[in-house]
Amino acid sequence: MNYEIDKLDKQILSLLMQDVTRAYTDVAKELNVSGGTIHVRMKKLTEMGVVKGAQLLINPSAVGFDICAFIGVFLEKGSEYKETVKKMQDIPEIVELHYTTGAYSMFAKIICRDTQHLREVLNEKLQSIEGVQRTETLISLEESINRQIRID
Amino acid sequence: MNYEIDKLDKQILSLLMQDVTRAYTDVAKELNVSGGTIHVRMKKLTEMGVVKGAQLLINPSAVGFDICAFIGVFLEKGSEYKETVKKMQDIPEIVELHYTTGAYSMFAKIICRDTQHLREVLNEKLQSIEGVQRTETLISLEESINRQIRID
DNA sequence: GTTGAAAAGTGCTGCGA
DNA sequence: TCGCAGCACTTTTCAAC
Numbered sequence: 001m002n003y004e005i006d007k008l009d010k011q012i013l014s015l016l017m018q019d020v021t022r023a024y025t026d027v028a029k030e031l032n033v034s035g036g037t038i039h040v041r042m043k044k045l046t047e048m049g050v051v052k053g054a055q056l057l058i059n060p061s062a063v064g065f066d067i068c069a070f071i072g073v074f075l076e077k078g079s080e081y082k083e084t085v086k087k088m089q090d091i092p093e094i095v096e097l098h099y100t101t102g103a104y105s106m107f108a109k110i111i112c113r114d115t116q117h118l119r120e121v122l123n124e125k126l127q128s129i130e131g132v133q134r135t136e137t138l139i140s141l142e143e144s145i146n147r148q149i150r151i152d
Numbered sequence: 153m154n155y156e157i158d159k160l161d162k163q164i165l166s167l168l169m170q171d172v173t174r175a176y177t178d179v180a181k182e183l184n185v186s187g188g189t190i191h192v193r194m195k196k197l198t199e200m201g202v203v204k205g206a207q208l209l210i211n212p213s214a215v216g217f218d219i220c221a222f223i224g225v226f227l228e229k230g231s232e233y234k235e236t237v238k239k240m241q242d243i244p245e246i247v248e249l250h251y252t253t254g255a256y257s258m259f260a261k262i263i264c265r266d267t268q269h270l271r272e273v274l275n276e277k278l279q280s281i282e283g284v285q286r287t288e289t290l291i292s293l294e295e296s297i298n299r300q301i302r303i304d
Numbered sequence: 305g306t307t308g309a310a311a312a313g314t315g316c317t318g319c320g321a
Numbered sequence: 322t323c324g325c326a327g328c329a330c331t332t333t334t335c336a337a338c
Contacts, residue, residue: 005215013210020206023314034324039316050214054172055207055300058165062202063157063303068250070222070259085296097297098220102290107222111301138254144237145249148207149263151215175331186307191333307338314331321324 005050008033010151012041013051017148020054060111067112068143071126072104072136080131081105087129093121104136157202160185162303164193165203169300172206212263219264220295223278224256224288232283233257239281245273256288 008031015027024042025035045051060068075084081099084106088094096109112118118139126135160183167179176190183190197203212220227236233251236258240246248261264270270291278287 010215013208013215016208017210020208025314035315036317036324036326040323043316048214050211052209052211055209056165056168056172057204057207058169058300059202059204060301062200063162063165065301065303070250070252089297092302094297095299095301096295098222098290098292099294099296100222100290100292102288104290107290107292108297136254138250138252138256138259140250140252140259142251143248144251145241145246145260147247148210149212149217149247150244151217176333177331187332188308188334189306192305305338308336310334310336312331312333314329316329317327319325319327321322 005045008037009041009045009050012038013045014151016042017151064113065111066114067118068140069110069112069118070138070140071108071110071122072138073106073108073126074133074135075105076131076133078105084129084131088126091121091125093117093125157197160189161193161197161202164190165197166303168194169303216265217263218266219270220292221262221264221270222290222292223260223262223274224290225258225260225278226285226287227257228283228285230257236281236283240278243273243277245269245277 011031012027015030016022024038028035028038031038042051046053060066075081085097088097088108091110093110093112094108095111098107099105100107110118110121112121118137122135122137126132163183164179167182168174176194177187180187180190194203198205212218225236227233237249240249240260243262245262245264246260247263250259251257252259262270262273264273270289274287274289278284
């Protein structure tokens with residue numbers, strides 16, 4: 001289970017992270033192995049939980065979601081973290097949630113349709129969760145970089 | 153070019169966002185249209201820039217990247233934003249970069265191997281960029297949610 | 305714009321080394 | 322354990338509605 005990922009595994013991941021639509025046979029050619037080998041490796045990596053699947057990348061603003069914001073959340077007690085997470089799961093606008101060090105207890109990334117929608121999420125949904133003391137909002141005016149980590 | 157996305161488009165996106173590996177023919181069955189239609193719609197959505205492609209989801213810690221952090225960046229002058237972005241492009245550890253309202257000029261998400269790697273990125277890479285005054289770091293101790301927006 | 309089927313290419317499985 | 326080859330399935334294309 002705790003198998004060390006070898007060089008070939010990393011090369012496969014590196015190539016497919018750049019372009020998932022690429023065919024296994026094509027990747028195989030570049031790495032000078034057979035298509036079957038890529039398949040076996042990917043299967044193993046998926047079973048190990050290294051590969052968690054694939055995701056369709058869309059442009060949120062094209063489907064009407066124009067606001068991206070980061071919310072710092074102050075909890076009354078840090079220990080309430082787990083219960084609060086459960087309640088936040090139910091807010092679909094929250095796309096990322098982290099338990100963080102520093103000024104905030106939690107840090108969330110949310111995607112909304114417009115400023116009114118953002119206000120709604122903040123006031124009616126987030127602030128009404130028990131234990132949430134106050135929040136701080138950072139609105140993203142421009143997303144300049146959005147990519148994946150590079151594994152070598 | 154500025155075509156309004158219709159209900160069928162949204163249904164297709166919604167289904168594929170939940171699972172990209174799903175076959176077009178399978179999606180077609182659920183939506184009671186032919187496989188060819190799904191293909192044509194997806195092609196159109198891709199050409200329009202609504203769909204930006206697909207991405208392989210991996211578990212960063214499984215490939216040795218254990219630290220996820222958010223960095224608030226203060227610039228000497230806000231106007232230096234564009235040039236600074238270009239320099240940040242060259243730091244592969246930065247996976248997201250936003251131009252934000254609020255306390256910081258810019259806000260970045262970075263993924264590192266360990267705390268030493270994080271220190272290296274902060275001190276040697278980020279701080280050495282001209283125009284960067286100081287930074288504030290939030291380290292994510294736990295990522296509780298990571299998902300995509302839900303389009304209805 | 306949609307359909308249905310035919311053609312091309314891909315992923316998957318079992319056998320051999 | 323890895324590589325090769327056949328089978329099943331999918332994507333893609335295209336003529337017709």
